[in-house]
Amino acid sequence: MKLFYYFNYLALKLTPRFLLNMKKRKLERKFENSKQYVAHRVAYYLKHKNEFDLSSRATSIAGFKHRGQSQYVIDLMSVMAYFPSHFRFRYHFGDETHIEDEPTLFKARPIDGDNQNSVLMKLVKYRHFRFVEDSLSFGEKQDVAVFRGAVTQPHRIEFMQRMFGHPLVDAGQSNPSSGNPEWQQPFMSVQDQLKNKFIICLEGNDVASNLKWAMSSNSVVVTPKMKFETWFMEGTLQPGVHYIEVADDWSDFEEKIQYYLDHPEEAEDIVKHAHEYIAPFRDEELEQLISIKTLERYFELSGQVK
Missing domain, CATH: 3.40.50.2000 (Glycogen Phosphorylase B;)
Structure with a gap:
């Protein structure tokens, strides 16, 4: 199962972006009737409503280099693959829950308080997003x-x-x-x-x-x-x-x-x-679309999508 997880990522890295754009449009058409639900989820993960600037600490997709924590890398870059390589972002991997001074991609954040600079992404999903079929009532x-x-x-x-x-x-x-x-x-x-x-x-x-x-x-x-x-x-x-x-x-x-x-x-x-x-x-295609839309909104608000 884990081998399949890594294989899928390697296949994605070799997929031209125009094919990924076609896949994104296909997902948008499939979930056309769920646009309001998708927008609700995106707004929950990225609470900012106004535009913001990213500092020089932001990295580009093309310049992204991170050693270790392979599941974080795979899960994040699997969504980044849908966007131009010059787009920039801030991120923190690991069990980090502090709040940065600019919108930053995290796995987790505090529920209470001003947490809008922590933008949630679906990370380490192989470990955290496991479901079971329970045969016992x-x-x-x-x-x-x-x-x-x-x-x-x-x-x-x-x-x-x-x-x-x-x-x-x-x-x-x-x-x-x-x-x-x-x-x-x-x-x-x-x-x-x-x-x-x-x-x-x-x-x-x-x-x-x-x-x-x-x-x-x-x-x-x-x-x-x-x-x-x-x-x-x-x-x-x-x-x-x-x-x-x-x-x-x-x-x-x-x-x-x-x-x-x-x-x-x-x-x-x-x-x-x-x-x-x-x-x-549990709907992997819906989850994929919401992940893409969350990053798309992040890039829009940071002035990178015109």
């Missing part, structure tokens, strides 16, 4: 909330301190732990995690990487209030509609989980709404 799953992941950040450490060993929680640390060796639990595949009614999604340096596949399952996501967002528009997700929101200190976890165990029809409604939210993100 919510009712067939175990009455447990599961977590598996690295525990390095303070909020993840606090979660393990409070919730490890809780009768409704199966929590396990995936990275070595010298201070709390009992936190290290055996590897659990995604398919095994799906045997549980609730999947705990904890933000790391930015968003929770398991959020997308968890929302595509028939389990219900459990998370404290989200602080960061990506192309997935986490800031638009609603507690009680798309996921179960618990307090930062997990003090109301048991009460909320028990409520949905006692009211499974409401949990199944959350699953239904989560699937409805996920649906557009």
Whole structure:
């Protein structure tokens, strides 16, 4: 699968731009009836409404050179291929969530505050935008909330301190732990995690990487209030509609989980709404068009598209 991902990028690099322009027009015709939805998504990712100037720190597409972080490079340059090589842009790769002083392309940004200079692009999609086909209904799953992941950040450490060993929680640390060796639990595949009614999604340096596949399952996501967002528009997700929101200190976890165990029809409604939210993100051609249109708007506002 990953080999196919890299092969597609190499094929794209060899495609003449006039053929890519034809492909773009074809996508525009296909989604003609979705223009309003596409415009809404673009406006969410790029919040600027007025023109702006890029500083000398901007790089051109032709002059772009970045070592390492190949998935960032592939995902960004796969969209840049649709534009003239002299067009310029600012970018930051990695789990960066700071705000620059001019519009800059990022994978993630803070949900709250003035974040308009962080322009979201769909980056590291091979890792973050995975979806599952879940063969178990919510009712067939175990009455447990599961977590598996690295525990390095303070909020993840606090979660393990409070919730490890809780009768409704199966929590396990995936990275070595010298201070709390009992936190290290055996590897659990995604398919095994799906045997549980609730999947705990904890933000790391930015968003929770398991959020997308968890929302595509028939389990219900459990998370404290989200602080960061990506192309997935986490800031638009609603507690009680798309996921179960618990307090930062997990003090109301048991009460909320028990409520949905006692009211499974409401949990199944959350699953239904989560699937409805996920649906557009599973349409690869629609996603491609929105990515192109986001960059097109960026280049328009920076005075590069006349």
